[in-house]
Amino acid sequence: MINSKHIQRPQQVLVVDDQEINRDALGIILEDHYEVLYAENGKEALDAMRADPDGLSIVLLDLMMPVMSGFEVLKAVRGDEQLGRIPVIVLTADKNAELQALQLGAADFITKPFDVPEIILARVGRIIELSEGRQLISAAEHDALTGLYNRNFFFEYAHRLYQYHPEDRMDAVVMNIEQFHTINAVNGRDFGNDVLRVIGDAVRAFLSETHGIASRVEADRFDIYCVSQPDYAALLKRFQEKVGGISPNVSIRLRMGVMPWRSDVEPVMQFDRARTACNMVRGDYQNPLMFYDDDMRRRELFNQRLLNDLRTAVEDRQFKVFYQPKYDIQSNPPRLSSAEALIRWDHPELGMIAPGDFVPLFEGNGLISVIDSYVWREAAGQVRRWRERYGFTLPVSVNLSRADVFDPTLVDRLVRIIEDNDLNFKDMKLEVTESAYTDNAKELLDVIRRLRRLGFEIEMDDFGSGYSSLNMLSDMPIDVLKMDMKFVRNIEYSETDMVLVKLIIDIARYLKLKVVAEGVETKGQLDLLRGAGCDLVQGYHFSRPLPPEAFERLIERELETERG
Ligand code: C2E
Ligand code: MG
Ligand code: MG
Numbered sequence: 369m370i371n372s373k374h375i376q377r378p379q380q381v382l383v384v385d386d387q388e389i390n391r392d393a394l395g396i397i398l399e400d401h402y403e404v405l406y407a408e409n410g411k412e413a414l415d416a417m418r419a420d421p422d423g424l425s426i427v428l429l430d431l432m433m434p435v436m437s438g439f440e441v442l443k444a445v446r447g448d449e450q451l452g453r454i455p456v457i458v459l460t461a462d463k464n465a466e467l468q469a470l471q472l473g474a475a476d477f478i479t480k481p482f483d484v485p486e487i488i489l490a491r492v493g494r495i496i497e498l499s500e501g502r503q504l505i506s507a508a509e510h511d512a513l514t515g516l517y518n519r520n521f522f523f524e525y526a527h528r529l530y531q532y533h534p535e536d537r538m539d540a541v542v543m544n545i546e547q548f549h550t551i552n553a554v555n556g557r558d559f560g561n562d563v564l565r566v567i568g569d570a571v572r573a574f575l576s577e578t579h580g581i582a583s584r585v586e587a588d589r590f591d592i593y594c595v596s597q598p599d600y601a602a603l604l605k606r607f608q609e610k611v612g613g614i615s616p617n618v619s620i621r622l623r624m625g626v627m628p629w630r631s632d633v634e635p636v637m638q639f640d641r642a643r644t645a646c647n648m649v650r651g652d653y654q655n656p657l658m659f660y661d662d663d664m665r666r667r668e669l670f671n672q673r674l675l676n677d678l679r680t681a682v683e684d685r686q687f688k689v690f691y692q693p694k695y696d697i698q699s700n701p702p703r704l705s706s707a708e709a710l711i712r713w714d715h716p717e718l719g720m721i722a723p724g725d726f727v728p729l730f731e732g733n734g735l736i737s738v739i740d741s742y743v744w745r746e747a748a749g750q751v752r753r754w755r756e757r758y759g760f761t762l763p764v765s766v767n768l769s770r771a772d773v774f775d776p777t778l779v780d781r782l783v784r785i786i787e788d789n790d791l792n793f794k795d796m797k798l799e800v801t802e803s804a805y806t807d808n809a810k811e812l813l814d815v816i817r818r819l820r821r822l823g824f825e826i827e828m829d830d831f832g833s834g835y836s837s838l839n840m841l842s843d844m845p846i847d848v849l850k851m852d853m854k855f856v857r858n859i860e861y862s863e864t865d866m867v868l869v870k871l872i873i874d875i876a877r878y879l880k881l882k883v884v885a886e887g888v889e890t891k892g893q894l895d896l897l898r899g900a901g902c903d904l905v906q907g908y909h910f911s912r913p914l915p916p917e918a919f920e921r922l923i924e925r926e927l928e929t930e931r932g
Contacts, residue, residue: 382405386433475499526538544623604657860892
């Protein structure tokens with residue numbers, strides 16, 4: 369429907385077609401709304417455009433014409449600063465020509481035989497509106513590095529294909545490079561750019577064989593909108609082989625997410641979902657390809673629900689802190705030495721929710737700080753109450769997220785919590801996950817050093833889960849290494865894993881760090897770890913994380929054993 373503001377003064381439309389019947393058909397549709405001029409071939413069209421470039425609001429251009437074709441007009445217009453500002457809608461019956469026309473800078477296309485008048489009017493009106501708002505898509509809208517479309521153009525274009533060609537079942541494919549920032553940091557930006565170019569070339573080569581368009585929408589994210597492919601694994605492999613050939617010394621891994629065509633999902637949403645799928649396989653080198661499916665949809669709805677419910681959850685105290693003991697295994701029998709505070713969400717309708725289901729979600733939007741503060745306060749209060757009750761202090765470790773570490777009020781918040789509960793700094797240990805150390809290290813290390821100077825003990829959590837290397841450790845201001853669970857899991861069966869564990873323990877000892885093994889579930893694992901010199905152990909073998917009352921029974925049993 370055309371908006372009345374577009375017809376305040378009659379705008380000029382130039383209709384270019386060699387067939388009289390087409391000119392008449394369009395004239396009848398347009399003449400009530402616009403002042404319509406006519407041309408019979410490309411040359412006449414250019415003359416009319418040059419005669420009054422500012423007066424013309426839009427050109428409707430046939431492609432196949434004698435004397436001078438529409439393509440030639442597009443080429444001429446594209447190179448001309450003044451004429452280039454006049455939007456052109458291409459009139460065509462040939463889909464391939466359409467793509468070419470868009471690539472040459474046409475703003476839209478109308479298919480022959482002509483659509484119903486309302487649609488033509490709406491499209492003409494919309495393109496004029498876009499051009500007057502200076503949002504006109506021009507052929508210059510390419511990403512200079514890869515030659516692919518830039519984001520805006522790509523989505524505009526994808527949307528048109530979706531809108532006007534619903535019979536083409538177009539899939540959304542998102543491709544990403546694993547750890548691209550690390551590749552850049554280690555090998556330099558020029559190398560990083562080479563990688564992006566190679567991918568751009570490979571994507572363009574692919575699109576020359578199939579119907580589709582592509583964009584580098586941001587740093588290392590490539591979006592491809594293409595007719596459904598029979599084998600995406602093969603496609604990913606094909607791209608992977610191209611980047612694999614760039615340098616024998618650098619391992620570059622791609623991952624891919626696909627959201628298949630659905631008539632009711634428009635491209636922006638379709639690509640959001642493809643990206644969700646792509647992010648699901650981040651770091652998963654075994655399975656770098658993922659399709660968006662109903663599970664993910666449920667997951668997204670679930671996440672949305674949790675985000676909505678957070679506020680009431682805090683107010684209604686639905687978050688519960690559980691405690692899991694850590695045992696000193698170098699004493700015989702092992703002695704309870706401390707505990708880790710682990711959050712649970714006791715949701716009134718969804719039941720007990722594990723942190724793995726919501727911590728990453730709230731890390732994404734920074735709300736995790738709210739939860740963490742709550743946990744720290746609870747944990748500190750618990751240490752004080754146990755001290756009052758049992759006459760000794762059982763230190764508790766709490767988890768810090770990235771968002772906490774970069775919060776400028778962190779140190780003050782922690783100090784207040786310690787003071788309010790009349791604790792010593794060493795009574796509340798701080799666990800910082802290894803992955804937090806990998807980027808923005810300087811800022812992080814400054815904060816950690818401040819905390820340590822105050823007397824907090826710092827434990828590096830999940831050590832070995834990410835990309836930090838052993839040699840980074842020597843500069844780290846930390847007191848304790850918490851070895852990631854994956855090292856412990858197979859030590860009873862895998863010689864290699866056991867060797868790794870020993871290595872980590874030896875290096876830690878050399879650096880005067882204590883080692884905690886997490887996820888210890890069996891007596892066999894415990895014995896091997898003790899033999900290797902591991903200091904502390906946490907895991908189901910001793911106890912699952914427990915609510916405070918259950919943990920108290922554990923303390924009491926411990927006290928009895930010591931006495932008796
Ligand atoms: P984490 O800090 O590495 O905590 C250890 C996780 O291992 C806990 O999972 C614990 O229940 C689990 N675990 C302990 N022993 C065993 C075992 O023998 N076998 C197995 N399979 N698992 C064991 P949980 O409680 O689900 O917490 C998961 C992660 O969520 C934590 O990993 C931590 O990164 C995060 N988290 C938990 N509470 C908080 C919190 O208050 N704040 C923040 N920011 N993150 C938290
Ligand atoms: Mg932890
Ligand atoms: Mg851990």
